[in-house]
Amino acid sequence: MILLSRGRYAARLAAGPADVAAAQALRGRAFLAGARSDTDAFDAICDHVLVEDLRSGRLVCCFRFLRLGSGAEIGRSYAAQYYDLSRLEAFGGPMVEMGRFCVDPEVHDPDVLRLAWGAMTAYVDGQGVELLFGCASFAGTDARVYSDAFAMLKARHLAPARWLPRVKAGDVYPFAQRLRRKPDTRKGLLRMPPLLRTYLLMGGWVSDHAVVDRQMNTLHVFTGVEIALIPAARKRLLRAVAG
Template sequence: MQILERGRYRARFAGNQADITASQALREKAFDGAIKGLEADTFDTRCDHVLVEETSSGKLVASYRLMQISGRDICKSYSAQYYDLSALQGFQGPFLELGRFCIHPDHNDPEILRVAWAMMTRVVDGQGITMLFGCSSFAGCDATRHKDAFSMLKARHLAPDQWRPLVKSAEVVGFEDVPVSSKALRSLPSLLRTYLAMGGWVSDHAVVDREMNTLHVFVGVEIAAIPEARKRLLRAVAG
């Protein structure tokens, strides 16, 4: 079982059902109590699960799941439940879908995120992934709370026309053309900021997910387009 250790934390793949169950329990805790009981779905059985733990105690502090998929099958991905991804069927090379990323609400050490991304970097390099994608969530279903963030995404980070996801869900929020606020970047979820730092792009709308009490946007990262300095940093942490 592949393990990455860095300082206080280690990342590893789930080795059994108990590991997956622990990840599902953390997801329930981290997702603002929107789900009661284990947060699980049918995609869990199709994914590899990564756990980030405190090295000394073994306490689970973060987790996420990964699913490798081809362009022709991208409409079978988790994200495709909410977005029309047919344009991406023409993108060459294997995809990796990142999902259910969460950090324990009692732990805010930025090193946790770095270790999580380091393990993901190993997977991307090892499997020859050409695009990383997934959904990035904003807390709550009130779009006015995130108006500044959405305006910045529209102004600076929209997907290229040839790859842009189209509307599929019944309830969506379009991004408005309003001046970009200086506080917009700070209001982005940390996972989304990391995506954007790697040159990621987003859909032109957010999906309202009332079951999870979130608004989420589709995010894609073309691996070849990641700035070289960022690649060197990620690979240095990944060892």
């Protein structure tokens, strides 16, 4: 199923095991330095989105969606392994978890990211999703490198108290509790992962702590976007790409 086509790129849903294997191989190159394919048990229950270069047939980007009927099902999510999401159980509308987002490390065309977000918008609109969420990752596990970025998250982007995830993982960096200084906005934006920057532009919010994932060599924060609260101008831009 084609979700979106623009110029030399097209986004579609995986059609079978071979497509999923291709996504897992790309994730291995992006997340594990090509040592092996990246696989887990969630792959079998997710919809996988592939962004391909139509000229070469090359897979340049992939990510996956886990659909949930409401917050009552959030315990099934990947993120629930690392965060206490019990407050979000009260969220009444359909949700989708976006995960394993990656772009081929050798590809640097900004149109890939634009098409990926257009495909995400088409999927979210098509499924009537009211909350988009996932784990946004910082490369490496040294939180000091990202002190301005984390200070920005504390100052401007923490989740509302009614949804705020609690600590569940054993190894976390509690940046909202630990940081006391004002952020340098320029430095913070430079160190913010592109995926997380896009979430924040949509009005997204984050957990008050980062999980230290030494297996994946990342720090990640839980990130949520309430679709109804995305700024109108941003919605128009996303839907213009998706349309």
